[in-house]
Amino acid sequence: xxxxxQTTSTILDIRQRQVPPALMDRMKTRFSDQFxxxxxxxxxxxxxxxxxxxxxxxxxxxxxxxxxxxxxVRMASEFSVPLIPFGVGTSLEGHVLAVQGGICIDVSRMNRxxxxxxxxxxxxxxxxxxxxxxxxxVKSTGLFFPIDPGADATLGGMxxxxxxxxxxxxYGTMRENVLALKVVSASGDVLSTGTRARxxxxxxxxxxxxxxxEGTLGIITEVTVRLxxxxxxxxxxxxxxxSIEAAVRSTIQIIQLGIPIARVELIDxxxxxxxxxxxKLSLREEPLLLMEFHGSPTGVKEQAELxxxxxxxxxxxxxxxxxTPEERTxxxxxxxxxxxxxxxxxxxxxxxxxxxxxxxxxxxxxLLESVAEADASGIPYFLVGHVGDGNFHFGYLIDPAIxxxxxxxxxxxxxxxxxxxxxxxxxxxxxxxxxxxxxxxxTEAGTPAMEMMRTIKRALDPKNIMNPGKVFTL
Numbered sequence: 001x002x003x004x005x006q007t008t009s010t011i012l013d014i015r016q017r018q019v020p021p022a023l024m025d026r027m028k029t030r031f032s033d034q035f036x037x038x039x040x041x042x043x044x045x046x047x048x049x050x051x052x053x054x055x056x057x058x059x060x061x062x063x064x065x066x067x068x069x070x071x072x073v074r075m076a077s078e079f080s081v082p083l084i085p086f087g088v089g090t091s092l093e094g095h096v097l098a099v100q101g102g103i104c105i106d107v108s109r110m111n112r113x114x115x116x117x118x119x120x121x122x123x124x125x126x127x128x129x130x131x132x133x134x135x136x137x138v139k140s141t142g143l144f145f146p147i148d149p150g151a152d153a154t155l156g157g158m159x160x161x162x163x164x165x166x167x168x169x170x171y172g173t174m175r176e177n178v179l180a181l182k183v184v185s186a187s188g189d190v191l192s193t194g195t196r197a198r199x200x201x202x203x204x205x206x207x208x209x210x211x212x213x214e215g216t217l218g219i220i221t222e223v224t225v226r227l228x229x230x231x232x233x234x235x236x237x238x239x240x241x242x243s244i245e246a247a248v249r250s251t252i253q254i255i256q257l258g259i260p261i262a263r264v265e266l267i268d269x270x271x272x273x274x275x276x277x278x279x280k281l282s283l284r285e286e287p288l289l290l291m292e293f294h295g296s297p298t299g300v301k302e303q304a305e306l307x308x309x310x311x312x313x314x315x316x317x318x319x320x321x322x323x324t325p326e327e328r329t330x331x332x333x334x335x336x337x338x339x340x341x342x343x344x345x346x347x348x349x350x351x352x353x354x355x356x357x358x359x360x361x362x363x364x365x366x367l368l369e370s371v372a373e374a375d376a377s378g379i380p381y382f383l384v385g386h387v388g389d390g391n392f393h394f395g396y397l398i399d400p401a402i403x404x405x406x407x408x409x410x411x412x413x414x415x416x417x418x419x420x421x422x423x424x425x426x427x428x429x430x431x432x433x434x435x436x437x438x439x440x441x442x443t444e445a446g447t448p449a450m451e452m453m454r455t456i457k458r459a460l461d462p463k464n465i466m467n468p469g470k471v472f473t474l
Contacts, residue, residue: 087154
């Protein structure tokens with residue numbers, strides 16, 4: 001079966017479980033105006049930033065406390081009704097779609113910063129706190145939280161999908177930065193995983209089990225993460241190249257030399273054109289690297305000079321510095337708006353996004369082959385990448401009314417993933433599996449590993465009520 005057929009069969013495997021009227025009545029009584037069956041609210045919570053469609057959930061509960069989550073889980077478990085956690089809906093792989101029906105648990109009202117421990121460089125928050133809200137809350141301490149997936153996602157959602165983003169090359173991903181969690185299990189019990197201590201050898205690492213589980217093993221109600229001192233100096237630079245290969249070779253050399261660059265983003269010429277049109281900028285319409293340096297003034301200067309020297313060896317053009325916050329914001333706003341710029345470049349389109357990651361030494365091989373294939377397809381696309389850690393994204397811009405375009409995009413995605421796996425990489429560097437990458441995960445992990453995952457799922461969620469139909473099928 002080809003990938004399109006596999007993906008379509010996965011997406012359309014919609015086995016709606018009915019929500020008994022008795023459960024609806026009990027939830028209305030317990031939660032009152034926190035509980036809604038209004039169609040508009042259900043439809044809003046039945047979609048994310050992916051291109052997939054599924055029926056909306058039967059109802060939405062706006063949880064306001066861990067106790068609310070405990071109560072709804074216990075009620076749902078009694079009737080074997082699915083539960084789908086929802087933050088702000090920024091996921092890209094269908095994570096929040098109610099493919100088996102059920103109740104959506106919206107945690108956006110659980111948005112309190114519970115404890116800032118500046119001396120220990122940690123903070124504990126509820127799952128509905130967004131990354132921007134968190135950084136506003138801690139800025140007076142001289143600390144910040146560096147994980148930046150682009151969207152203003154919630155900490156609960158970022159933990160559930162093991163998110164990362166533009167700063168990962170220096171600060172790591174959610175995997176490295178979540179110290180502890182509070183999770184409501186499928187039985188309605190509350191478990192605490194990890195502590196605020198920087199390391200532990202105590203038992204199984206349940207924190208890492210939950211980080212990246214995509215809501216399939218439990219519902220996160222508290223998150224404790226690492227904070228970092230705000231850099232004394234920050235400098236950003238933008239640099240154009242005559243080709244994608246030149247930009248990528250520069251990146252590889254920067255990383256292999258151990259230069260502690262904080263961010264290094266690739267934007268291809270297609271995307272630069274789209275960003276210029278959307279944001280009314282005048283960036284040079286060639287492949288470019290957008291870089292940022294953190295540290296002391298002397299250290300930042302030394303890093304930047306080394307990088308500029310490396311870039312010049314690869315025939316770079318128009319090395320432009322941005323040292324003021326306003327200049328840096330202008331450049332990074334352009335990068336963060338790349339997705340929206342691309343979508344607006346073809347009115348009515350949907351973006352089929354990819355999310356592969358390969359070892360840094362194989363990045364050029366993977367990217368160049370993938371670009372050639374995308375160019376030959378004739379489908380409009382954009383390309384951005386957190387290339388400092390080997391992660392990059394194509395967005396194929398398709399007309400949803402033309403099935404052939406979706407088929408071509410899925411074939412390109414399949415070919416890209418196969419290439420990444422062949423080169424020692426992964427099918428998803430940061431978006432997660434959701435429903436779009438379920439078949440790819442089987443190829444990547446292999447049968448024994450998939451069976452172990454299923455064994456864990458069955459043991460922790462025997463009624464299969466926690467975000468069923470995601471990551472893998474039972």
